[in-house]
Each structure stands twice: as structure tokens, then as C-alpha cells.
Amino acid sequence: GDFGLALMHEHHGQVASTTKVLGTLGYIAPEVIRTGRASTMSDVFGFGILVLEVICGRRPIEEHKQGLIEWVESLMVLGQLHNAVDERLKAKGGYPI
Numbered sequence: 861g862d863f864g865l866a867l868m869h870e871h872h873g874q875v876a877s878t879t880k881v882l883g884t885l886g887y888i889a890p891e892v893i894r895t896g897r898a899s900t901m902s903d904v905f906g907f908g909i910l911v912l913e914v915i916c917g918r919r920p921i922e923e924h925k926q927g928l929i930e931w932v933e934s935l936m937v938l939g940q941l942h943n944a945v946d947e948r949l950k951a952k953g954g955y956p957i
Contacts, residue, residue, distance in 0.1 A: 886927075
């Protein structure tokens, strides 16, 4: 996965960090695209996208579909966030939503 791109390590007493934009489109935090710098917060963003992907049953970017974040946000604004949950998670024996 892309998590851990922001890992910093000590090399001869100096702290190194990445300045190249690496990762999979759809999981990269907007500030990494803007600045080219990854941080632990950008790793948290990528992990959050993975969690949304599992809950919603959709990829972050799919051809001919609204992006995952925008789609979930639009449902939230309409008070219909429960509609973002993948039907397979709502199946018999699942938790009521």
C-alpha cells in the first residue's frame, strides 16, 4: 500500500523525508499533490480513503462516476450518508443501519 510514504529515518545524524509525489492516485492527500511533501497526516488521509473504499464498496476513482470523496460528501450534505454503505455490509446478519 501507500501508507508509510511519510516515514522519516535518520541517516548519519540527518533526518530525511520524501519530496517526490509517490503513491496511487485517489489515495494521495491533496496537500501532497500541491506541495510534493508527504507527512504522517497524508498517510492518515490515504488510510481514510481505504476505510471509505471498504465501507462503500467503491474505488476512490472509477471511470464515469463521481469521485468517492465527493460522492460521500454529497450524500452527507443531503442527510443520506447511510446510502453510502455497501449493500453487502447491510446483508442479512449484518448490523442495522
